[in-house]
Amino acid sequence: MLHRLPGLGILSLRIAFDPLESAMGYAARLAAFHILRDYVFENMAMPAGSHVLGEDLGERRLHTCASLARECDVDRRTLRSLLEAKGLIPADTAEEALHVFDAHLGREIAESMRRLVPVNSLPKRLRCTRPLAEQLMEERILSPIVTELTWARGRTKKSVDEKEIKELIHRLFVNAKPVGSVPDGMVDLAKAAMKANAPAGEIVHLILAGYLKNVVRMIDGQGFDAIYLDPAEAKAIVSEVMIGLSPMEVFGRLRIPVASGWELVQMGILPSHKILTNDGKHVIHRFPLDAAERFLSEFTTEVHIGAALELGVDGLKQEMKAAGAKPMLLKTEIGARIFRRSELPERFRL
DNA sequence: GCCCCGAACCATAGGTGTCT
């Protein structure tokens, strides 16, 4: 259990092994050193260039939370909650120094932490309205670096990597013709959304997917502010392409969190109709009008049962536990407890 | 004139920045 003793220095290793060393033959000693050295390099967070038992460690292989925070100059508490969320260190451990993890993986996370844009500064960064920024997140056109499913502390989990934002603006601009002045009849995103009677996020989906041809961007404009489009075309294409329900509408009817909804979609339990672009780079998820009803005929959630029985979450949990009702999917897995109706006692099939 | 949705505003809990 050497790795559980972070204070154990090379000196104490010498004291421990010198008597052993002199009692062994040369070959045996060499073999023992190799084993021990490998063990140290593999299990202890030694900095690059560490000299252990006659050999230098080239690049650092392992980090602890504290050493990584120091190396990358990021806040150790925030880094720790991110590492927990990403599963590199166990959550809720008092002794973080005892846990080591792959230095390369850790560094990637710490570097992304330096690029984070919190969601409430998204509107400014993207030059768009707050509702649109929210929709971009909900529709997963932009994604939080860690979803709420991991129950990580902190709000960094909801932040977006600057890399993704740059990519989004790039993809947006690729689909818009650069102009010096707004052509007659073209309007900004909010206006177009209003006229099309659709959320602005859906219009953005259509632009990114290349369905809208009459889209321009002001050459001196930035972000979504620069985008103008033909509202008539937008309205026509919305009603043609955006058939069925949006992810948000379905998740809302199922009364589950957004992240849980996407998890169900990815697992194929909540089937979506995928609208793919020619290059396959952009995907729009839509759902049949009866998607929620169909799902609820086979499955149900705690919220639905609780509401029908007029029980609070705590009370319901106790009753269900007593009745031996087991969820098919756990809260820790997808962020909501999902039950299969057929596996529930009759009185809970609500 | 009514209704809907986008946008702005506000309050608050708790995570994060920063200092020592």
Add this chain to the structure above:
DNA sequence: AGACACCTATGGTTCGGGGC
């Protein structure tokens, strides 16, 4: 590493513009 102040995320509410 601990403490304090600040700032962010979030949900609710209200207001205004446009479509039906």
